[in-house]
Amino acid sequence: MLAYFSYGKRRYYENPLNHLQQQRRFWEFQAVIQGRIGKMPAGVTTTSIHASTLWLSPPGSAHGWAGEPKKDATIVVFHFSYIPKSLATLINSRQQVEIPLSSENCRRLRKLAQGVQNYWERPAPGMLLCYEHALLELSFLTHEALQHDQSLPEHRKQSNAAVQQALLWYNEHMQDNPSLTTIAQKVHSSPANLRRLFHQSLQASPKDVFDQLRYQRAMQLLTDTHEPLAKIADKCGFQDQSAFSRAFKHHFMCSPSEIRSPKVD
Structure with missing residues (x-):
């Protein structure tokens, strides 16, 4: 759930948010x-300032914000009551996550903020879906950046690399x-260790993740090609067409044939 949202120009130098150095609830x-701003932990009166940066702070974090003299900065702020478990696990006990943003990232965040602002100011039935979309976009951007963060503990880097290789x-x-x-x-591990690494990196079992890849490929082949079902079953690692059809229907609640020839009411 989105608990707070703000988007627009700020002058944190003239109006520093020192008074907001209380613990965040979300x-x-x-x-x-x-423009450029900086994050100020509680008890700190000066800080370095940055351009094109995203900060993620966990509940309980106490901080304010500062800026440059006589200069505007355009900021986007979202407070969520939760984040995806995979991101929370990756962050672990960090009290600050600081991610540099590309120009494309900034454009995406501006567009995301504009969409959320429409619903924040004028509530409508689609607002919850919009807020969930914003959370997923922000979480994905943060997760991808952290996966390549050189400051990650060495064991986490090795874990992520082994999972990606698998x-x-x-x-x-x-x-x-x-x-x-x-x-x-093939990835120089044991089944037990690979299960542990998958749960550590993805919070899911290898079987669940590999099945997801199988069904993704099956759906892509069903919708983007005219290949026969038997051939699709073979490409996705199923024993035969019957086994593929049963598994597909159990997973998607419809048969492969229904995907290709949907019923028209």
Whole structure:
């Protein structure tokens, strides 16, 4: 749930938010997309300022904001009562996440803020969906940046690298329906250790993630090609067309044929 939102120009130098150095109740995403601002932890009166930066602060964080003299900065602020578990796990006990933004990131955040602002000022039935979309966009941007963060502990880097290697290998050999033991061997791990790494990085089992890849490929082949179902079943690692159809229907609550030939009321 979006608890607070703000978007627009600020002059934090003339109006520093020192008085807001109390603990935040929610997860706070704050970005500067034009100009420069800086985050001031509680008890600090000066700080370095940055352009094109996104900060994520967990509940309990106490801080304010500062800016440049006589200069506007365009900021975007979102407070959410929760964030996706995968991102919260990646952040772990950090009290501050600071991510540099590209010009494309800034454009995306500006567009995202404009969409949320429309619903924030004029509530309408689509607002909750819009807010969830904003949370996912912000979380994905943050998650991707942290995955490549050189300050991550070495064991987390190794964990993420092993999981990515397993995903890439499986995606290339899906047609063979490899076992977890085979996949683990190919990435120089054991099945038990690979399960642990998947839960650590993705909060999901290898089977759940590999199944997701299978169904993604199946759906893509069903909608973007005219290949026969038997061939799609083979490419996705199913024993035969019947096994594919049963599994697909169990997963999507409709058959592969219904995806290609939807019923018209």
